Amino acid sequence: MPCVQPANPDRVKELKEESFIREGKGKLRVTIEGQEKLETxxxxxxxxVEEIAEMLGVxxxxxxxxxxxxxxxxxxxRGKLELEFESGEKMKIERA
Incomplete structure (x- = not known):
């Protein structure tokens, strides 16, 4: 059974949401839910998935x-990323 490593916060200190996106072809739908719902x-x-796992150290x-x-x-x-922050806000990035 493979050992699952906990995420390494030191590796992700400088990451921003844009770090998960590759420039180029395609369209992404970004939805942010908090006090209001914003979609773009x-x-x-x-x-x-493998690239992001490596970025996060998991x-x-x-x-x-x-x-x-x-x-x-x-x-x-594949094709869908969800982030849920301590404040309760959620962000979803998925293929459009």
């Missing part, structure tokens, strides 16, 4: 990531 579309594509299991990094819940599967 932008050009680009999500980085792969291991992907069955092509998915479910972890907590520096108080932020991160859930990802």
């Amino acid at each position: 579309t932008m050009s680009g594509s999500l980085k792969s 291991q992907a299991k069955d092509g998915k990531i479910e972890t907590v990094v520096d108080g932020v819940k991160v859930r990802m599967e």
Whole structure:
């Protein structure tokens, strides 16, 4: 059974939401839910599950990531990334 490592907060101190997006072809829908719900579309594509797992210092299991990094819940599967912050705000980035 593979050992699942906890996320390494030191590796993610300088990461921003844009770090998960690759410039180029494609469209992404970004939804932010907090006091209000904001939705927009932008050009680009999500980085792969494996790339993001490496950025966060965790291991992907069955092509998915479910972890907590520096108080932020991160859930990802191919084409869809969800971040839930301690404040209760949620951000979802997915293929449009």
